[in-house]
Amino acid sequence: MAHINIEVSAMMKNISLWFVLGLMVSAPAAAAMNVFSCEPEWAELVRELGGDKVSVTSATTALQDPHRVEARPSLIAKVRKADLVICSGAELEVGWLPMLLRQAGNGAVMPGRDGYIEVATLVDRLDIPKTLDRSDGDVHASGNPHVHLDPRNILAISHVVMRRLVMLDSANAVFYQQRQRDFAERWQQAILRWQLQGAQLKGVRVVVHHQDWAYLFQWLGVEIAGTLEPKPGLPTTAGHVVELKNTLAKSPARMIVHAAYQSDRAAQRMSQLSGIPVVVLPYTVGGDDKSVDLFTLFDVTLQRLTGDSR
Ligand SMILES: [Zn+2]
Structure with missing residues (x-):
C-alpha cells in the first residue's frame, strides 16, 4: 500500500511538473503593443525603439505614394486593434487616414489621444504657405510633411516616440529608454558621418x-x-x-x-x-x-x- 502511495504521489508530482512546464511553454509572452504606422520610416523608428515589445505594421510600402492610399478594410482592421497610430500628418494622409480612423472606431488612437502621434507637428516644418490657394495644386496647407529626410528630425522625434511608448506600456519603461539612448548614440554618430560625406x-x-x-x-x-x-x-x-x-x-x-x-x-x-x-x-x-x-x-x-x- 505504502509502495503504491509513493508511486502515485511521484506520478502526481510529475503530472503537476508537466502541467507547469506546459503552461510555461504555451503561455503567450507579454502581448506586444500593436503599432500602426502610415509610412515605413515611422514603422522602422518604432521598431528601433520598441524591439520585440512592439508589433509594427506599415500602411504603405516605399513603392507606394503615401499621398494616395486606398482606405482598405484590412487597414481599418489594423487601426481597430492598434495601441498606437503614428503618421507623418501635416495633411500627407489627408486623403485616407481620417477615413481609416473614423471607420476603425478605436477611441484610443484618435487625434489628441495618447495613442496617436502626428510626427510633423513635432518639428519645424518647411514650406508653410503664406496664403492658401487650392489652385496652386495639392498644396500641403500645414507645410511640407516629408520631414523624415532630415536625420536631425528623426533624432528629435525618437525622444517623443520613446516617451509615448513608456506612457502606453509603463511595465517596459526601462527597456524603451535604454533602446532610445542606444539608438540616439548610434544615430548621432551616423549624422556626423553623413554630414562629412x-x-x-x-x-x-x-x-x-x-x-x-x-x-x-x-x-x-x-x-x-x-x-x-x-x-x-x-x-x-x-x-x-x-x-x-x-x-x-x-x-x-x-x-x-x-x-x-x-x-x-x-x-x-x-x-x-x-x-x-x-x-x-x-x-x-x-x-x-x-x-x-x-x-x-x-x-x-x-x-x-x-x-x-x-
Ligand atoms: Zn508631398
Whole structure:
C-alpha cells in the first residue's frame, strides 16, 4: 500500500511538473503593443525603439505614394486593434487616414489621444504657405510633411516616440529608454558621418520631381533648381517642361532626382532634353534592396547623391 502511495504521489508530482512546464511553454509572452504606422520610416523608428515589445505594421510600402492610399478594410482592421497610430500628418494622409480612423472606431488612437502621434507637428516644418490657394495644386496647407529626410528630425522625434511608448506600456519603461539612448548614440554618430560625406553637395543644384526632398536638401545645403511637377501633386505639362528646360539651360543642375515610388517618365523626359542624369533615391525604408532600415536608407541616399555608387 505504502509502495503504491509513493508511486502515485511521484506520478502526481510529475503530472503537476508537466502541467507547469506546459503552461510555461504555451503561455503567450507579454502581448506586444500593436503599432500602426502610415509610412515605413515611422514603422522602422518604432521598431528601433520598441524591439520585440512592439508589433509594427506599415500602411504603405516605399513603392507606394503615401499621398494616395486606398482606405482598405484590412487597414481599418489594423487601426481597430492598434495601441498606437503614428503618421507623418501635416495633411500627407489627408486623403485616407481620417477615413481609416473614423471607420476603425478605436477611441484610443484618435487625434489628441495618447495613442496617436502626428510626427510633423513635432518639428519645424518647411514650406508653410503664406496664403492658401487650392489652385496652386495639392498644396500641403500645414507645410511640407516629408520631414523624415532630415536625420536631425528623426533624432528629435525618437525622444517623443520613446516617451509615448513608456506612457502606453509603463511595465517596459526601462527597456524603451535604454533602446532610445542606444539608438540616439548610434544615430548621432551616423549624422556626423553623413554630414562629412554630404559636405561636397553644398550648393549643388538638383531638379526634383516633387518636394519630398525639402528637408534632406535643406540639411545638406543642396539647392532645388526646379520641380518636374508644375504645382505640387500635379502631373507635368508640356509648357512646364519647356520652361524648366530653358531655366536649366541658363543655370544647369547636376541631377534630376525622383523617389522610388514615383514614375520615372517625367524625369527621363527632362533628362533627354537637358542631358542631366536621373538619380533614383529610395525615399524611405524599403525603397531599394539596400535600404533595409533607417541607417541604410541614409547611407544609400548619400551614396547616390555623391555618386559613390551611382
Ligand atoms: Zn508631398
